[in-house]
Amino acid sequence: MATIKAGSIRKGMYILFKNAPYLVTKTDFLSPGKGSALMRVKLKSVLSSGTTDFSFKSNETVEEVDVSSMQMQYLYLDGDELVFMNPDTFEQQSVPIDLVGEQHKLLIEEQQIYVLMYEDKPIGVRLPEKMRLKVALAEDADGGNTVGQARKTVELETGLKILAPLFVKTGDTLIIDVATMSYLSRG
Amino acid sequence: MQKNWSALLVREAVIDAIRLFFKSNGFHEVETPLLVECADPEPSIEPFSTSLIQASDSYRGYLTTSPEFSMKKLLAQGSGHIFQICKSFRNAEPVSSRHNPEFTILEWYRVDANYNDIMDDCEKLLKFIFDYLEGKKLLADFRFDLSSPWEKISVAEAFQKYAGIEELLLHDEEKFKSMASKKGYAVESETSFQELFDQILVNEIESNLGKTRPTILYDYLAPQAALAKKKSSDPRYAERFEFYINGVELGNAFSELTDSKEQLARFQDQNRARLLQGRPEMKIDDDLIKALSKINQEMGGIAVGVDRLVMLFSGKEDIGETLAFSARDVFSLDQ
Numbered sequence: 001m002a003t004i005k006a007g008s009i010r011k012g013m014y015i016l017f018k019n020a021p022y023l024v025t026k027t028d029f030l031s032p033g034k035g036s037a038l039m040r041v042k043l044k045s046v047l048s049s050g051t052t053d054f055s056f057k058s059n060e061t062v063e064e065v066d067v068s069s070m071q072m073q074y075l076y077l078d079g080d081e082l083v084f085m086n087p088d089t090f091e092q093q094s095v096p097i098d099l100v101g102e103q104h105k106l107l108i109e110e111q112q113i114y115v116l117m118y119e120d121k122p123i124g125v126r127l128p129e130k131m132r133l134k135v136a137l138a139e140d141a142d143g144g145n146t147v148g149q150a151r152k153t154v155e156l157e158t159g160l161k162i163l164a165p166l167f168v169k170t171g172d173t174l175i176i177d178v179a180t181m182s183y184l185s186r187g
Numbered sequence: 188m189q190k191n192w193s194a195l196l197v198r199e200a201v202i203d204a205i206r207l208f209f210k211s212n213g214f215h216e217v218e219t220p221l222l223v224e225c226a227d228p229e230p231s232i233e234p235f236s237t238s239l240i241q242a243s244d245s246y247r248g249y250l251t252t253s254p255e256f257s258m259k260k261l262l263a264q265g266s267g268h269i270f271q272i273c274k275s276f277r278n279a280e281p282v283s284s285r286h287n288p289e290f291t292i293l294e295w296y297r298v299d300a301n302y303n304d305i306m307d308d309c310e311k312l313l314k315f316i317f318d319y320l321e322g323k324k325l326l327a328d329f330r331f332d333l334s335s336p337w338e339k340i341s342v343a344e345a346f347q348k349y350a351g352i353e354e355l356l357l358h359d360e361e362k363f364k365s366m367a368s369k370k371g372y373a374v375e376s377e378t379s380f381q382e383l384f385d386q387i388l389v390n391e392i393e394s395n396l397g398k399t400r401p402t403i404l405y406d407y408l409a410p411q412a413a414l415a416k417k418k419s420s421d422p423r424y425a426e427r428f429e430f431y432i433n434g435v436e437l438g439n440a441f442s443e444l445t446d447s448k449e450q451l452a453r454f455q456d457q458n459r460a461r462l463l464q465g466r467p468e469m470k471i472d473d474d475l476i477k478a479l480s481k482i483n484q485e486m487g488g489i490a491v492g493v494d495r496l497v498m499l500f501s502g503k504e505d506i507g508e509t510l511a512f513s514a515r516d517v518f519s520l521d522q
Contacts, residue, residue, distance in 0.1 A: 029282075031286065056386075
C-alpha cells in the first residue's frame with residue numbers, strides 16, 4: 001500500500017476511504033473563498049455499489065490501494081454472482097453482479113475477462129470499451145415510410161435486448177458500446 | 188463553428204448587461220494595470236511573476252490576482268462608485284471545473300456604503316442580467332429563482348444548521364480540531380483551523396447553498412477577511428459575504444477596511460504566514476496604504492467571477508466550456 005498526497009489523486013486510482021477501498025471516478029480542484037486547496041473526488045465503492053463525494057485537503061495523506069487484475073474465463077451466472085475461472089489453476093472466483101452493474105449482460109460464456117482483485121477478493125471486472133456480440137434473434141422489420149433513425153429491438157446471444165438499425169439480421173455480429181450498452185456498428 | 192459558441196454568445200451578453208447595469212446606476216467604468224510591482228500578499232494565492240525590462244534595469248513585476256488595490260487607489264482620489272471587468276491571474280491552482288489560471292473578474296466599489304448595499308447590488312445585477320439574456324432569447328432551462336430577497340444565512344448559522352457545529356467551536360481552535368477529528372477528518376500536526384473550516388464548508392455546507400435561489404453566506408470569522416472591516420457589534424466576525432448559486436461561490440464581498448494602519452498590520456501578518464510556508468515575503472504596496480489613509484468614508488466592494496456567471500446562465504458545468512480557449516486547450520493539459 002502506498003501513501004500519496006490527496007492533491008495527487010487521479011481518476012482511475014483506488015484509494016482507501018473510511019477504511020474501505022474505492023475507485024476514483026472523477027477529481028476536481030477547489031479553492032473555497034480565499035482559502036485552502038481542496039481536492040474533490042467522486043468515489044465508487046468496490047465492495048458495494050455505493051458512490052460518494054468527498055473533498056480532501058490537497059496536502060493530506062491518502063492510502064492508495066493495490067488492486068490487481070487477473071485474466072479469467074467467464075463461466076456462468078449463478079444467482080446474483082458471476083462465476084469466473086482462472087484458466088491456469090482452474091480455481092473459481094465469484095463476483096457479485098452489483099459490482100459489475102448492468103454490463104454483466106454483455107458477458108459471453110468462456111470469454112476472457114480481467115477480474116479485479118483486492119486482498120485476494122474479486123471486486124469487479126475490467127471490461128473493454130467495445131464488445132462484439134452475435135444477434136440471436138432479429139425479426140424482419142419493414143422500414144415503411146420511416147425516415148432517419150428507425151430502430152428495432154434485437155436479442156443478442158447473451159439474452160440482452162438492444163435497439164439496432166432495421167437492416168440487422170439474425171446471425172450478424174454487432175459492435176456494442178459497453179458504457180452505454182448500445183449499438184455502434186455491424187462488426 | 189467553435190465548440191463553445193453558444194456559451195460564448197452568453198458570455199458576450201452577460202458582459203454587455205453588466206456594463207449597462209452599472210453605467211445606468213451611477214458607476215464609472217475604470218481600467219487599472221494588470222502588470223504591477225506589488226502583488227497581494229494573501230498566503231493562499233500565488234501570482235504569476237514576470238519582470239519589466241528597461242534598458243539595463245530589470246524590475247520584478249506580477250500579473251494582478253484582482254484589480255482591488257488599484258481600484259482602492261482610485262477611490263482614495265475621489266473617483267466615486269467604480270466598476271471594472273478585467274482578466275485576473277492566479278498561478279499554481281490546478282485547472283479544474285471551477286478554476287482557470289486566467290479568468291475574468293468583475294469588481295465594483297460603492298462609496299458611503301457597506302456590505303449590505305453590495306448585497307442589494309448583487310440581487311439587482313443578477314436579475315438584470317437574467318432579464319437581458321431572456322430578452323435576447325439566450326436562456327434555456329434556467330431553473331433558479333433570482334427574485335429578491337435572496338436567502339441569507341450567517342457563517343455561524345450555516346455551520347450549526349448543516350454541520351451541527353456550535354458557534355462557540357468556531358472560536359476555539361483546539362475544540363474545533365478535536366470535533367473535526369471525531370467527524371472523521373484528517374487532523375495532522377500541521378493541519379490549520381482554516382483548512383478544516385474550508386473542508387467542512389465544502390463537504391457539509393456548500394451543497395446546501397443556492398439550491399433553487401441564491402444564498403448569501405455572511406459574517407466570516409475576522410481572521411478570514413484580510414481586507415474587510417470587523418463587525419462593530421461583534422469583532423470576532425468581519426463584514427464579508429459570499430453568494431452562492433447551485434453550491435458554487437460566485438462572489439466575495441466586504442465592507443472594505445479603510446484603516447491604513449490596520450491594513451498594514453494585516454499585510455505584515457500575511458507576510459509572516461508566507462515565510463512560515465517557506466515562501467518569500469511580498470513587497471507591501473505602500474501606495475495602497477497611503478491611499479487608504481486618505482479615505483474617510485465607508486466603502487463596500489465585491490469581486491465576482493464572470494466566467495462562473497457565464498457557467499450559471501449557459502448551464503455549463505465546467506468553466507472551460509465558457510471560454511474560447513481554456514488553459515487546458517492552450518497548454519494541452521491532461522483532462
